[in-house]
Amino acid sequence: MHRQPVSATDSHFSHKPSQKKRVYAMDDSAYTLDGLDHKHHLHAFTHLSEFEKQRSLVIERGEGIFLIDTDGRRYLDAMSSLWCATLGYSESRLVExxxxxxxxxxxxHTFRGRSHAKLIQLAHKLVTISPAQLTRVFFASSGSEANESAIKMAWTYHKFNGNPKKRKIISRLNGYHGSTIFATRLTGMPQMHEFMNTEFPEIIHVEAPGFSSMAANxxxxxxxxxxxxxxxxALVLLHGADSIAAFITEPVMGVGGVIVPPETYFEKVQEVLQRYDILLIVDEVVCGFGRTGNMFGSTTFGLKPxxxxxxxxxSSAYFPISGVLVTERxxxxxxxxxxQKGVFSHGFTYSGHPVGAAIALETLTILEERNIIEHVRRVAQIFQAQVRALAEFDVVGNVRGVGLMAGFDLLFDDDHTAAAAATELMDIAERNLVFVRAVGKTIVLAPPLIITESEIDDLMNRLRRSIKELVASFCG
Ligand SMILES: Cc1ncc(COP(=O)(O)O)c(C=O)c1O
Known part of the structure; x- marks a missing residue:
């Protein structure tokens, strides 16, 4: 069994295809998809030096919650790809x-007041379904762009309220907010900063509320x-409240390992923010549109962004589209x-792209017409119960989750071994045709919202088989 040590953070930044399954021979296949992929494609979040020795996993098509590769293998996608393909991969209404x-x-485009019908309807719809105080929507293409746009607006807000020095942003360790320069810095994952040398004085990181791992006895x-x-x-007072613009948070930390906020956490955090005129930016990139069993994680956890x-x-990931909803204030x-200054000097070529708008509007219509949120609440009970039952394996602990997102830790003598085991489990699961994701020593799951009860059984059977194989290889 190949058991290359990995750092605690390696695994969640690399798609690490199984070394056993796909031994890559560049000479034979220089002109295959795999060969060309290796030759010309610089992959996102991939362990580049390991990938040199492996084959690409080339996905050809999707059906419901399954992805099918060019060799015909049919994977149950327990991660909605990157927490995003919420309606699965063959929703004909979105295609239409x-x-x-x-x-x-x-x-x-949407510059200089230009607009189009689907986008206007989408903005209206988003305001209707979002927390009451949010009244306007700015559009972009990615989560990173949306978060950076929100930061710029927070800065503008304070500047034109007579507090131009309020610029620092509080973010949480292991929170993930994106990959553009400032969003990377907002992200509290040391690996990203070490790799890219991204340091800005404006960001202050605070602890994540990981109750199971951090609470005192x-x-x-x-x-x-x-x-x-x-x-x-204490941190606000140390830096000076007059230097702090905003606090950014996911309702449930996703990429950071499905950290569900402990009781009263957000209530108390919001009290502090209000006391010091610090804006609350809620990053619903993962939690939005049903993942936690409500339309927004803000509703599930009482956040007032x-x-x-x-x-x-x-858009169920059928098109890159993102947005920032803001209050009237x-x-x-x-x-x-x-x-005072003229044009709102911010925007993107693809802000409010018509195709994205049409797909997003249809996605929201489908969520409503098919009562997807009700469905999530119902199947989440089965899903959460089955994930919690994994704790019967000695190597599984700290099982947590809400709605259709869950995480559990692998318990080994030290974090380093646990992280290596998590990466190994991700690989074994892939061989058993189920996509899960390793985040340090944690395995995270976030299946498409349309998953059925029998598909949850199927997912868990594949995962259980994989855990048994892991135990046999690591502990046997
Ligand atoms: C909570 C959260 N915010 C922001 C982002 C960044 O989104 P994008 O990759 O579209 O820039 C992600 C991506 O995973 C995310 O999980």
Whole structure:
């Protein structure tokens, strides 16, 4: 068994195809898809030096919650790819929405007040279904762009409210907010900063609320939350509240290992933010549109965002589209800025792309018409119960989750071995035709929202078989 040591963070940044299954021979296949992929494609979040020795996993098509590769292997996708393909891979209504929009108006921009019908309807729909205080939507293409847009608006807000020095952003360790320069810095994952040398003075990282791993002996969830809120307040005072613009948070930390906020955490954090006029940016890129059993994670966890960012599930990933929803208070500041300085100097070529807008609108319509959120609530009970039952394996612990997202840790003597085991389990699972994701020592699951009860059984059978194989190889 190949058991190359990996660092605790390696695994969640690399797609590491099984070394056993696909031994790559460049000479034989220089002109195959695999060969060309290796020759010309610089892959995102991939362990480049290991990938040199492996074959590409070339996905050809999708059916429901399954992905099929060029060798005909049919994988159950327990990660909705990157938490995003919420309606699975063969939703004909989304294909038709795209086709119609492409035929009618494949592109138009949104600068200088230009608009188009689907986008106007989408903005209206988003405001209707989002927390009540959010009234306007700015559009972009990716989660990273949405988060960076939110930061710029937060800065503008404070500047035009007479506090130009309020610029620092509080973010959480292991939070993930994207991969563009500032979004990378917001992201609290040391590996990304070490790799890319991204350091900015504007970011302050605070602890994530990982109750199961960080609570002191005998500390209750409520006490733990109170302690984190006190630490947050101390940090605000240390830096000076007049230097801090915003706090950015995911409702449930996704990429960071499905960290579900402990009881009263957000209630107490929001009290601190309000006391010091610090804006709350809620990153709903993963949690938005049903993942936690409500339309937004903000509803599930009682968050009252000043700015809320969306991407991924807004279009079930059929088109890259994202957005920032803001309150009237933020909009008023932008309006004031514009009255003084002219044009709102921010936007992208693809802000509000018509095809993305049409697909997103259809996605939201499908969510409603098919009662997908009700469906999530119902199957989540089965899903969460089955994930929790994995704790019967000695190597599985700290099982947690909400809605259709869950995580569990692999328990080994040290974190390094646990992380290596998690990567190994991800590889074994792939051989057993189920996609899961390793994040350090944690395995995360976030299947498409359309998953059925019998598909959950199927997923868990494949995963259980994989855990048994892991145990046999690691502990046998
Ligand atoms: C919570 C969260 N925010 C932002 C992003 C970045 O989104 P994108 O990759 O579209 O820039 C991600 C991506 O995984 C995410 O999980």
């Amino acid at each position: 929405a795209a086709r119609k929009q492409l035929a009618a108006l494949p592109y138009s 005998g500390e209750s969830e409520v006490e733990f939350s109170a302690r984190l809120a006190r630490e947050l307040e 000043d700015l809320l960012t969306v991407a991924k599930g807004i 933020i909009y008023e500041a932008l309006l004031q800025a514009s009255a």
